[in-house]
Structures are given as C-alpha cells and as structure tokens.
Amino acid sequence: MSEKLFNEFEPVSSKQWKQQIQYELKGADYNETLVWESPEGIKVKPFYHIDEFKQGPAVAGKAAEFSICQNIYVHDTEKSAGRAISTLKRGAESLRFTIENESTDVKALLSKVPNDTPVYFYLPFLSIDFVKSLDVIAKERNAQFYVQLDPVGQLAKEGNWHTNLEIDIEALNTIAIACSNIHFLSVDGSLYQNAGANIVQQIAYTLAHANEYFNRVATVNKPIVLQVAVGTNYFFEIAKLRAMRTLFNLIAAEYDHNFDCHIIATPTKRNKTLYDYNVNMLRTTTECMSAILGGANSVANLAYDAIYHKDNEFGDRIARNQLLVLKHESYFDKVNNPSDGAYYIEELTQQLAEKALALFKDIEANGGLITQLMEGTIQRKIQESATKEQELFDSGKEVLLGTNKYPNKNDKMSHDLELYPFVKANPRKTLVAPIIEKRLAEKMELERLDQEKVTE
Known part of the structure; x- marks a missing residue:
C-alpha cells in the first residue's frame, strides 16, 4: 500500500x-520577500529540500533523554534538605544546590536524598578541601556529583579571579x-547569552572557555x-545545542578527551x-522544548516570577510541572534524535557550527579567551551584539508581548518586588571589565515603575 502511494507521485526538486x-510572487523579488537574515548572518530560506544536501542530512543528534533538575539555594541546611526531598517526590529527578558557605554540612543536606539522584553543586568559591569532602561523600554514596568549578567564569562574570x-x-x-x-569542571556559557551575545558568539565563547581548561588542567x-541558557528563537536554539556538542567533541578529540x-x-x-509576568511561562516552555530537542542532558526551568520573587513553592511547582508535562504527557523523552533529518535544523546546525568554529579559531589565534577578556575584546563584542538587540526591542521590531506590545496599563508591580530585577551598580576594583547580564525590558520597566509612584 505504501509503495503504491509513494510511487503515485513524481519527486519535486528544490528548483521546481x-x-x-x-x-x-507575481514579480516580487524572491530573496527580498522571503529570505531573511538572522543576527548571526545566516540567511533563512522559506523552504529546505533534501537535494540541497550533498550526502543527505547527517544523523548526529542524541536521544532526548533528560533529567528534570531543581535549583535549590542553600541558606538553611535543614530547610534545604527538606525542600530537596519534597521536590524529588513531586517530580524532580536531579538537584542543583547553590552553596555559598564552606561550612555547609553536605552530609546533612543529602541525608535523605537517594544515592542514585544526580546532584549538581554550584560553588561561587574555590576550596580544595571542600571539593575533596564532596569527593569522599560521592565515593561513600556511590553517587553522581557534578561540582561546578569555573574560575574563568568567575573572571568573566565578576571581573576578578578567586x-x-x-x-x-x-x-x-x-x-x-x-x-x-566527581565531575569537577564546568563552563558557564549562560553568562554570554544573558549578557546579549548572539548565538555564534555563545557557541564560540563557550568552546574557547572550555579550551582554556584543556590547555591548563593536566588531567581532565x-x-x-x-x-x-536557551533563548526564544526556537529552531536556532535547538541547532545551537547540537552545534555546540558537535564542536566540543571535535575540539576535545584534539586533547584525547573521549x-x-x-x-x-x-x-x-x-x-x-516584570509586567505581564505570566507570559514568562510561555517563553520558558518553548525554551525548555528547544533545550530538550537540542539534546540537553538536564533541564532546570526558570520560575515565571524568578526575576522579582524569592524562591517560593508555587513558582517552583509551576516550573517543574512544565517539564513534567513535556516529559510525561508530551513524551519528549520517547523519541531518539528527534531533530535529526529536519532539513531546516540540519542546515542551521551546520551554518552555526561553521561560523562558531571560525570565530573560535580567531579567538585562539589571538591568545585565547582569557587574553581577550583581559584586553576587553570579548566584552566589547558582546556589548555590540546586545546593543543591536536592544535597538530592535526599543523600536518594536523585537516583541515582548505585554511589555513593548499590548501592555496592560493597569498592571501594577511596584509593591510586589521581593528582589531588585535590574542591573545593580556595584563599584569595585576589578582586573577586567565584568560581563554584565541585562534584560531587554529593564529600561521600559523602570519607567513604568516610576510612573506608578507618580500616580499613587
């Protein structure tokens, strides 16, 4: 039956x-009307066809297996331990603890966490003794620990080494x-995205960041x-993760890192x-979808109110449930290599990889990421990209619904701020200019908050 069905139709070429x-189009120019160019310089066509691939699209993706990760900031060990157990019972599959105090009792923190639960530790400090203690605990529990140590990320974000x-x-x-x-090395590529780098820059800077460790750490x-960090450009973000993984493996092979x-x-x-904050749930849903289809091993969702509320049960539950729906009701983890063979995604992956590799080589030819951070080159390039995106937002060409398009003028937020959701001025002496994370809507939101105070 299927053979007769497909033999019934002649193949149609991309030229046809x-x-x-x-x-x-009735005389309108094809390229001007239907082909658009992304900030990364990629020309996006209205359709893609198999005959545009010399050997057909490569099958290089990975299965969409991912763990649902819960972020937990550790302030009170007992409360954080209880929260960890509660979130695991409610669907979380891995945990990421942010620990700022070296005296934290990790054994007490994990006392009721099952040994087979993957655990990430984000440490904003660098302590050999503390990491050794984690290694001992990991051995005792036969547990999978990911300790996120990243001195280069510390330099990029804070402007100083530890x-x-x-x-x-x-x-x-x-x-x-x-x-x-334990796994002890981490690269914070989210900093570049949150500061406004375009996708090619994000990939190249993340790889150059990792390459600093390959060059300087003898045993990896x-x-x-x-x-x-995953943005809202759905297909581009899928391709970003695929390209990043492909290029990482290419570079790692040069160091016999298998x-x-x-x-x-x-x-x-x-x-x-800040305003019309429920739209954030729609944004995070598509971003989590991109992460899963792009091949992320673990996804830690962002609560819809994370920028202005302290951690809270309701926000965490909604964020976790978004991932539970994707996994257990939409079956996002049931298809192997779901984005493989999609001509558009394959083409984007290839072009992003080629452009990112070229930029990576340029960074290495000019001394590497640390050198370019010291010179201010990375910061300047990110700022240039962020400024272009900000101009698109300010002009209305880049839309955030509820903020620069269809805003609800009756929406009031000045009395609901538990956290300061804007860039904070923190004058201090730094070795290099820090890379600053900044949201697109900040200027507009500050103006609206000021207006609220005037009308009160």
Whole structure:
C-alpha cells in the first residue's frame, strides 16, 4: 500500500519548488520577500529540500533523554534538605544546590536524598578541601556529583579571579589529581547569552572557555559540564545545542578527551519581563522544548516570577510541572534524535557550527579567551551584539508581548518586588571589565515603575 502511494507521485526538486514560489510572487523579488537574515548572518530560506544536501542530512543528534533538575539555594541546611526531598517526590529527578558557605554540612543536606539522584553543586568559591569532602561523600554514596568549578567564569562574570590565575588553575590541577569520584569542571556559557551575545558568539565563547581548561588542567578525565541558557528563537536554539556538542567533541578529540560534554540548560533571563509576568511561562516552555530537542542532558526551568520573587513553592511547582508535562504527557523523552533529518535544523546546525568554529579559531589565534577578556575584546563584542538587540526591542521590531506590545496599563508591580530585577551598580576594583547580564525590558520597566509612584 505504501509503495503504491509513494510511487503515485513524481519527486519535486528544490528548483521546481522555487520556480513555483517565484511564479506565485507575481514579480516580487524572491530573496527580498522571503529570505531573511538572522543576527548571526545566516540567511533563512522559506523552504529546505533534501537535494540541497550533498550526502543527505547527517544523523548526529542524541536521544532526548533528560533529567528534570531543581535549583535549590542553600541558606538553611535543614530547610534545604527538606525542600530537596519534597521536590524529588513531586517530580524532580536531579538537584542543583547553590552553596555559598564552606561550612555547609553536605552530609546533612543529602541525608535523605537517594544515592542514585544526580546532584549538581554550584560553588561561587574555590576550596580544595571542600571539593575533596564532596569527593569522599560521592565515593561513600556511590553517587553522581557534578561540582561546578569555573574560575574563568568567575573572571568573566565578576571581573576578578578567586585569587589569581596561577593559584586558581593550580587548585583545579590539585582537585583533578585528588578527586576521582566527581565531575569537577564546568563552563558557564549562560553568562554570554544573558549578557546579549548572539548565538555564534555563545557557541564560540563557550568552546574557547572550555579550551582554556584543556590547555591548563593536566588531567581532565571526567565529562565537562556546559551550563547553557536557551533563548526564544526556537529552531536556532535547538541547532545551537547540537552545534555546540558537535564542536566540543571535535575540539576535545584534539586533547584525547573521549568524554562527551554534559549540558545543563536553563531558560534565558534576557527576555523575561516584570509586567505581564505570566507570559514568562510561555517563553520558558518553548525554551525548555528547544533545550530538550537540542539534546540537553538536564533541564532546570526558570520560575515565571524568578526575576522579582524569592524562591517560593508555587513558582517552583509551576516550573517543574512544565517539564513534567513535556516529559510525561508530551513524551519528549520517547523519541531518539528527534531533530535529526529536519532539513531546516540540519542546515542551521551546520551554518552555526561553521561560523562558531571560525570565530573560535580567531579567538585562539589571538591568545585565547582569557587574553581577550583581559584586553576587553570579548566584552566589547558582546556589548555590540546586545546593543543591536536592544535597538530592535526599543523600536518594536523585537516583541515582548505585554511589555513593548499590548501592555496592560493597569498592571501594577511596584509593591510586589521581593528582589531588585535590574542591573545593580556595584563599584569595585576589578582586573577586567565584568560581563554584565541585562534584560531587554529593564529600561521600559523602570519607567513604568516610576510612573506608578507618580500616580499613587
């Protein structure tokens, strides 16, 4: 039956499709009317066809297996331990603890967490003894620990090392030798996205960031964690993660590093809004979908109110339930390599990979990421990209519903702010200019908040 059905129709080439489209345009220019260019310089066509691939699209994706990760900021160990158990019972499959205090009792924190639950530890400090203690606990529990140590990310985000380049890298080398039961290296690529870098820059900077560790840490015998923020450009973001994984493996092979990277993805903060905040749930849903289809190993969703509310049960539950719906009702984890063979995504993946690799090579030819951070080149390039995007938002060409299009003038937020949702001025002496995360809607929201005060 299927053979008769498909033999019934003659194949149609891409040339025939284009001729028909040109005819339907009634004289309008095909390229000017239907082809648009992304901020990354990629020309997006109205259709893609298999005969445009010399050998057919490559099958290089991975299964859409992902864990639902819950972020937990550890302030009170007992309360955080209780919250961990509660979220696991309600659908979380992995945990990420942010620990700022070296005296935190990790054994008490994990006392009721099942040993087979993957656990991430985000540490904004660099302590050899603390990481060694985590390694001991991981061995005792036969547990999977991802300790997110990232001195280069500290330099990029804060403008200073933990101590200095030599001491920080020496600490990583000590940990690499002493700790065999944990994953200890992480690259914070989310910083570049949240600060306004375009997708090619995000991929290239993340890879150059990882390459600094390949060059400076003698023993990297565990997978490196890539922390990635996912934006709202649905298909481009799928292709971003696919291109990033492909290029990471290409670069890692040069160092005989035979481990695939481990990607933990979270929705971007850049397009999240204070007003009409429920729209944030729609944004994070598509961003989580892109992360899953792009091959993220773990997805930590962002609560709809995360930019202005402290962590709360309702926001966490909604964020977690979004992922539960995608996994258990939409079956996003049931299809192997779901984006493979989609001509559009394959073409985007290839072009993003080619452009990112070219930029990566340029960074390495000019001294590497750390050198370019010291010179201010990376910061300047990100700022240029962020400014272009900001101009599109300010002019209304880039739309955030409820903010710069169809705003609800009756929406009041001045009395609902538990957190300050804007860039904070923090004058201090830094070694390099820090890369600053900034949301697109900040200026407009500040104006609306000021107007609220006037009308009260």
